[in-house]
Amino acid sequence: MDRRVTSLSWMAGWLLLAAGGCTPAQYARQADQTAYATIVSTQHLALAASRPFDVTYRPVAQAASRPADPIRIGGRTVNLAGDQPAVLTAGECLEIAFRNSRTLQTRKEQLYSQALALANQRRSWDSPLLAGALPAALEHAEVNKGDETDAAAAGPNASLTQQFVNGGALTLGAALNLATDLSGINNTLAGSLLSANFTQPLLQGAWRGFAYEPQYRRERDFVFAVFDHERFTQTFATGILTDYYHVLEQRDQLENEAANIDRLKQTLALTKVLAEGGQVSRIQQDQAEQNLLDAQVRIEGSRQGYRDALDQFKVTLGLPIMANVEPDYPAVLKALAEGGPRSIDLDEARAISVALSSRPDVLTQRAGVRDAKRDVEIAADMFYPEVDLAVGISAANTGRNDFARTRFDRHSRYASLAVDYDLDQTDNRDAYRTAILAHAKAQRDLAEFEDRVRMEVRSAYRSLVQSRKSYELQVHNVEIALRRRKLAALQQKEGLASARDVLEAEEALRTAQNGLTRALVGYTATRLGFLARLGMLEVDERGQVHERAEPVRFDRIERRYDYVGAR
Numbered sequence: 001m002d003r004r005v006t007s008l009s010w011m012a013g014w015l016l017l018a019a020g021g022c023t024p025a026q027y028a029r030q031a032d033q034t035a036y037a038t039i040v041s042t043q044h045l046a047l048a049a050s051r052p053f054d055v056t057y058r059p060v061a062q063a064a065s066r067p068a069d070p071i072r073i074g075g076r077t078v079n080l081a082g083d084q085p086a087v088l089t090a091g092e093c094l095e096i097a098f099r100n101s102r103t104l105q106t107r108k109e110q111l112y113s114q115a116l117a118l119a120n121q122r123r124s125w126d127s128p129l130l131a132g133a134l135p136a137a138l139e140h141a142e143v144n145k146g147d148e149t150d151a152a153a154a155g156p157n158a159s160l161t162q163q164f165v166n167g168g169a170l171t172l173g174a175a176l177n178l179a180t181d182l183s184g185i186n187n188t189l190a191g192s193l194l195s196a197n198f199t200q201p202l203l204q205g206a207w208r209g210f211a212y213e214p215q216y217r218r219e220r221d222f223v224f225a226v227f228d229h230e231r232f233t234q235t236f237a238t239g240i241l242t243d244y245y246h247v248l249e250q251r252d253q254l255e256n257e258a259a260n261i262d263r264l265k266q267t268l269a270l271t272k273v274l275a276e277g278g279q280v281s282r283i284q285q286d287q288a289e290q291n292l293l294d295a296q297v298r299i300e301g302s303r304q305g306y307r308d309a310l311d312q313f314k315v316t317l318g319l320p321i322m323a324n325v326e327p328d329y330p331a332v333l334k335a336l337a338e339g340g341p342r343s344i345d346l347d348e349a350r351a352i353s354v355a356l357s358s359r360p361d362v363l364t365q366r367a368g369v370r371d372a373k374r375d376v377e378i379a380a381d382m383f384y385p386e387v388d389l390a391v392g393i394s395a396a397n398t399g400r401n402d403f404a405r406t407r408f409d410r411h412s413r414y415a416s417l418a419v420d421y422d423l424d425q426t427d428n429r430d431a432y433r434t435a436i437l438a439h440a441k442a443q444r445d446l447a448e449f450e451d452r453v454r455m456e457v458r459s460a461y462r463s464l465v466q467s468r469k470s471y472e473l474q475v476h477n478v479e480i481a482l483r484r485r486k487l488a489a490l491q492q493k494e495g496l497a498s499a500r501d502v503l504e505a506e507e508a509l510r511t512a513q514n515g516l517t518r519a520l521v522g523y524t525a526t527r528l529g530f531l532a533r534l535g536m537l538e539v540d541e542r543g544q545v546h547e548r549a550e551p552v553r554f555d556r557i558e559r560r561y562d563y564v565g566a567r
Contacts, residue, residue: 201389
């Protein structure tokens with residue numbers, strides 16, 4: 001017997017898509033609206049501001065191996081593939097990074113995904129959760145040289161579920177069953193059912209918000225995640241600036257090496273004249289020539305180091321490697337030097353206080369203590385017996401085909417009380433004692449963590465002070481090196497100094513100039529990093545960094561989660 005069966009089955013999601021008339025792109029936009037609404041409302045709670053962002057990634061170039069088309073930055077067009085390098089300011093690099101950085105894009109997507117998952121998880125708490133399906137099947141069967149039969153069936157159903165903080169759940173349901181052989185309405189069977197069910201625990205897991213605890217933690221952790229994302233934008237921006245300044249430092253070292261070579265050539269030429277005149281030995285001439293050769297070897301290494309640093313910076317910005325760009329040298333370093341080392345209106349004690357009231361990791365540690373304490377309460381609740389109350393009502397349709405009319409006068413009702421108590425409480429006993437130990441450990445961990453925060457801030461503050469002092473010393477060092485080099489060159493002409501004295505003065509000047517740039521960049525980067533760790537920076541939507549007079553503290557978060565303000 002040859003039996004051929006043709007069946008067509010529609011899954012619930014496909015039917016809902018067709019019934020709603022929505023395309024996948026429209027559903028994606030709905031997801032965006034849901035996620036962004038969650039992010040914006042949480043930003044307002046945590047930061048008293050809304051900073052929505054676009055999760056769509058729009059890279060400057062799809063391929064990192066070739067230059068991109070010209071890009072628009074800060075009101076000007078930058079040609080990345082020009083014959084002459086495009087000079088980028090620090091502000092323009094920040095704008096490019098915030099538009100194009102792969103690292104920042106990943107962080108945005110992570111926060112977006114968290115927001116979307118949170119909005120999905122809390123649907124049955126905020127309002128009744130709609131669920132259901134529209135399953136259907138159509139079948140045609142044919143027996144070889146025999147009868148043909150057709151059949152169709154559908155069983156759409158829907159329900160609304162509302163969860164309650166005290167553990168109860170209310171479900172309203174509706175179901176419809178249809179079956180037909182497709183020969184007419186008289187051969188169609190239809191049935192419907194309406195139901196309502198309510199369950200409520202009376203002892204274990206009831207009345208103290210235990211049922212809502214997992215959702216509560218998800219909500220709170222997302223608030224912390226938004227706060228942490230805000231702090232990440234600050235550290236990310238300072239990281240971009242620090243990398244930019246380090247590229248400038250490499251470029252300045254290259255220029256210092258080139259200037260040093262020019263001076264060494266002058267010294268070699270003078271020493272050669274003096275050696276030919278018999279005023280100095282040939283050894284001094286060889287020494288000057290050797291120093292020149294060493295400098296020429298060294299500048300090749302400096303040139304390679306600068307190119308490598310610049311390429312790495314392009315990757316950090318999300319630019320193609322072949323983009324022909326350079327930092328704004330020497331204008332930026334000159335501006336930093338003219339401005340001098342900017343001070344911070346913070347002493348060590350206040351810096352520690354700010355860190356303990358503004359760092360996201362402190363939030364997490366303090367929340368961990370609260371959660372551990374709550375876990376003790378949950379473990380203690382497990383000693384109670386399970387006593388669950390369930391009530392419900394249902395009503396079916398009136399007749400075989402009259403599914404639209406429900407016989408409420410012949411409904412079914414039920415009520416049940418289920419009790420379950422395990423006489424062996426060993427597992428609960430051990431879990432309770434373990435929870436107590438975990439709470440004690442969480443308290444110890446918090447105390448140790450806050451001590452480590454104090455230690456880190458003290459160390460960072462000392463590094464800041466030391467970095468500023470190093471810069472001031474290097475300024476004086478360059479002044480002496482310049483004077484020493486000038487004096488040595490004059491005395492060599494007069495026969496009062498040897499070539500060795502001049503060469504040592506040249507080396508000292510090169511080292512001092514490099515040290516000054518390193519100290520200037522080091523202090524600037526250390527200061528920015530210190531402010532970022534304390535939350536005393538603000539980054540706008542274009543990535544521009546602005547210093548704050550006061551940090552973003554836990555104040556607004558503490559209104560909802562009072563334990564994060566513990567001292």
